[in-house]
Amino acid sequence: MRMTLSAKFALRGWKSLPYALVDITTGESYFITSKTFNAIIDATSQDTAYLQESEVISCLIRENILIEEDRELFDYQKYKQYSSRYIKNAHWAVTNLCNYKCKHCFISAPTTTRKGLDTGSCKMIIDKLEEFGIYNLSITGGEPFIRKDIIEIMQYAKSKGILLTGIFTNGSLLTKKHINAMLAIGLRPTFYISFDGWETHDWLRGVKGAREKAMEAIALLKKNHLPVHLTYMILKKSLKLILQDLDSLAMLGVDKIRFGLMSSTGEWSKSGEAHNVSFKEVLEHIVKILPEIIERKYPFSIDVAGIIMIEQYASKFRIPMDKGRIDDELLNKIPCCTCARNSLYINPTGCLTGCEILGELEGEHYPNIITADADSLFCMSHGYSKLANRSLGDLFQVNRDCQTCQYVTVCRGGCRANAYFHSGNINGVDNNACTFFKGGYYEQILQLMEALKVCRCE
Ligand code: SF4
């Protein structure tokens, strides 16, 4: 009997990572050895009666990677190797236009004068993602659904084998027609809907009735069994209302709530200071209400500004700022920013950067994905590569504070965007991370969670 590759897998390879199985239904890549790769090629190209003796083949059969079926590999499953290095995700602002007037808009949509891209240029961006072997795409804006051609863009990405994993939207322009069209082409992305508190949402969004619109969008998505995450920006006024808001949101059926902190960019830098809450204030308050959050066992996951991530029903927790202890000798070699190492950001004019936040500060200085070739896009002189290809050792050469810090093996220098915001120096320390670790909150939260008997995710 002939063997073939399960339909959900495709064979791919990138520079320095030549062999991988990509699960096209989830966008996950599993890197494999040349021995496993060759076993798959052998097993799928000839009668495999004798191959089943092989330990590698038996294991691939057990894992349902190889299946018994008399067919060749589908075209999309055949091995493709890319000359660029592996990048897992692209996060793309498909427009800088929006129907809202949010006071904190980091992309300054309410006052933008930047010219966005037409349909043809958007398709050229997708062609480039395909050329670089980037299989996961999330879309943001501006407001993505303000584009009349948004479904056409999604459909084009799908036709190129690119998986739409997420859409960031204010929800107000989302219609049943959009959902039906997406479902018809097999798209089930996670929807990230902005919701900033019962009392503060309309004020922050600058539009009366925005809260109801968000609720309608959530109801529509849940009716269609699509995953919904809420993104909730914390203000001075809403900090004390977090518990109350979590209680009210428990009935909506959303999957996750992600609380975020304002940064002084875009519109917010003009008017937001008086409404800001500091990272320390958030930490203090979270430590105070953590026992209540755990006790109430909310039916969704909660991510509090990267401080703590609590899973559904308070079953487990994670501390995102703890990046996992690493041996001293490896420390110098690991990427300074793993986020940017795995993901790139494309701004509304097509400029490519490593990070949404830093990108919007200096976006137009970065190369444009439509016109630049791979060599110039990923060369070390550009902002993207400076962030993505930089090692912690490189950072240590200009940052002795992090190098000698007792928390460096778990903090790994924190976030470069935060460092930039606090000191104007991308090589500086991340003040939030310093407050968290050196201020004793890290230990305090660990002890609290131990006392509350919640397991930590490894
Ligand atoms: S909804 Fe998003 S893109 Fe639109 S103005 Fe608000 S923050 Fe900006």
Ligand code: SF4
């Ligand atoms: S806690 Fe501060 S000084 Fe220490 S590694 Fe993190 S950012 Fe650097």
Ligand code: SF4
């Ligand atoms: S600098 Fe910070 S926000 Fe930007 S990609 Fe790195 S970790 Fe993420």
